[in-house]
Amino acid sequence: MKNAVQGKNQTLARKENQKLVFELFKKHDLSASEVSNILKLSQSGTKKIIDDLIAKNILTETTPIKHFTSGRMPMTLTLNQRYGIIACVDFFDKEIFISDLKNNILFSASIEINDKVSDADILRCAEILQSIIAKPRFSRFQLLAISIVVLGKFDTASSQPVFSYAFSDITINLKTYFSQIFTCPVTLKNDLHFAIIAEQEYGCLSHLGREINCCYLNIGEGITASYLINGKLYCGSHGLAGEIGFNITDFENPTSTLADHADRRSLLSFLHNSEEDIPLPDEFSLREVAELYKKDEPHVTRTVDKVATYIALAVKNICDILDCETFVLNGSLLVFGDKFIDKIIQALKNFPYVKTSIVKAKLGTNATKLGAIELARNLVFDNIINK
CATH class of the missing domain: 3.30.420.40 (ATPase, nucleotide binding domain)
Structure with missing residues (x-):
């Protein structure tokens, strides 16, 4: 959490401090003194902001804080659930x-x-x-x-x-x-x-600060991404940022894209068309493939690990442009478990200058x-x- 803003432009400072107060109350019920201490904002400045929000019916009183054993218990405030x-x-x-x-x-x-x-x-x-x-x-x-x-x-x-x-x-x-x-x-x-x-506010990125550079990589039906740049959502000039599935993987064959090598459909197609003797029925699901992968079936392992390598190359290429400190993985290919993620991390070690971490999305379908x-x-x- 940032400290309160100080400066000559009082209007701008007040707006920024109001935003910081909102950020606190989005996640916590607090007293005015706690807000003042967290933001390092003067008690008078805090009181002005909070009084204004109470007057607008945005903040309301709730049960007093119980850990005070003597004296007057401070008034605890919360976002008004009836505001709208x-x-x-x-x-x-x-x-x-x-x-x-x-x-x-x-x-x-x-x-x-x-x-x-x-x-x-x-x-x-x-x-x-x-x-x-x-x-x-x-x-x-x-x-x-x-x-x-x-x-x-x-x-x-x-x-x-x-x-x-x-x-x-x-x-x-x-x-x-x-x-x-x-x-x-x-x-x-x-x-x-x-x-x-959601992952930034409540999930696997919530402990990394507000200025994070991050990529959320969905690997499943296609391969797509979204980005935080300096903590802000980045969509590009025309909303197209993140379509990495269309990245060309072979300049001599410009129709060959990353999604042709690294999504669910391409993986199942590779296995279905394989001439190897793989213990799978004629029609099989991704989960059945995952069970064989966990058992180290050699042909399945080789195919799935190749997909992991392509995903690692995508991570490397994104880092070359955006220098993301964290990649959040989500999507149906995570059915292959930690072994699959470890393979991505291992493949990235071929590029020692790439400094990033790989984590799984935490919030699932609630995100x-x-x-x-x-x-x-x-x-x-x-x-x-x-x-």
Whole structure:
């Protein structure tokens, strides 16, 4: 956690300090004195910020801290769960859910949409969300922000799909449409963008500080990535950052890409087309392959280890450009276990100048949800600070 900002520009300093206070209350219930001590902010400065947030009904009192045994117990403050609600429309997991400012999911509902999303699907999702927030339990609360989870890549400026099979036929601008219908700020990202934010806040990256350079590498159906540069989500000028599966692996054959060598489908294809006598049925699953890998079946081991080597080369190439200190791995190929990850790490030792660590994602299927709530909450807090 950063210390409080000091400087001549009091307006800017106050906004930055408000952000730091929000960061604390997103994860902890605290007293004003604890906030002051953590941020090294004067008690008077802390009091001004907290009094303002109480007046705006964003912070509220909770149960006093019990570890004080004498004297007046300090007032403990928490984010007001009744301040408003956040919505997420998740086209990846085909779900709509509602949360409060404290990450509590209050309601969720599955949505029936086509794998190739149509304008009609989008309109129906908006209608479903309208019906949810009109329910008696939610109608008295303000809808503060919406996160939209998409598949593929969307332009960061226009919010239009630039590389997304699932959304290639739509004519509706998702972000603009939901913003106009629900009159609240909207953030639109793909599942990997939300996942890396969640790992930064609550998962395997949470102990590494706010200025981390990191790559979240999904190895499964294709091979894709998302990035944090100096602790900030990086999507590229047109939202295309992370499509490393299209990296060319052979200049003499430019149609040969990384995904052709290092994702689930290519691995199963290699084994299916192998002339070796592999103890697998005609139709087999990745899990069956993993069982043989764990038993050191030679042909399977050789094939899977080759995939690990290609992934290590991808890590090396990304490090050459972005110098990431950590790679977070997720995806179906992790079914091969620690032995597979160790092979990636071993292959990286061929490039001793590459200084990075390889870790497994911690949050699993919850990562997208937590990241969606996190970015929506940031929109809410930014809106409050900038008013």
